[in-house]
Amino acid sequence: MSREDPQLKIRLPLELKEKITESAAEYGRSINSEVVTRLEESFEKDDAAEFDKEFVLQVIQNQQATIQDLTDQIKHFKMSFDILTKELQEKKNRI
Template sequence: MAREDPQVNIRMPALLKARLEARARENNRSLTAEIVHLLDQAVSTAPRQNYTKEEFLKDIKNLEAHLRALTDEMKSSEIENGE
């Protein structure tokens, strides 16, 4: 990525950030590069022609459920590891 690329600042749960950082290390990428890679995969595989509001809301709900599951999984892992 070039310095000319737009910058986006977001907030995310600390546990999600830690998981992304671990994934970035595993893939020999920076955190930013890993997030960009994952976002690019997500948007390039999703069909966008005639994408209705209902489909969009359904996808958002699915993403929210997935994020909750990941957060719960990370919390459980921390508890098991005594963190």
């Protein structure tokens, strides 16, 4: 950051300012650097959460396709079972 970067004047609760001041001292940063770092981290977390959401949606879509395939297989097996059951019944009736 340089002094040429845009400035932003904000109001915040005293308790929050104190937390920022303490954290800045703990990490050896200026208050400004602490605020900027924390804001950047929050956006990175948002980006990661969005990636996670997209990944989960992709997994769900894949699972839905798998479920549909299994449902189709079950229908096919049921049809085959019904045909075999009918044929067996017809053989029993001939005996």
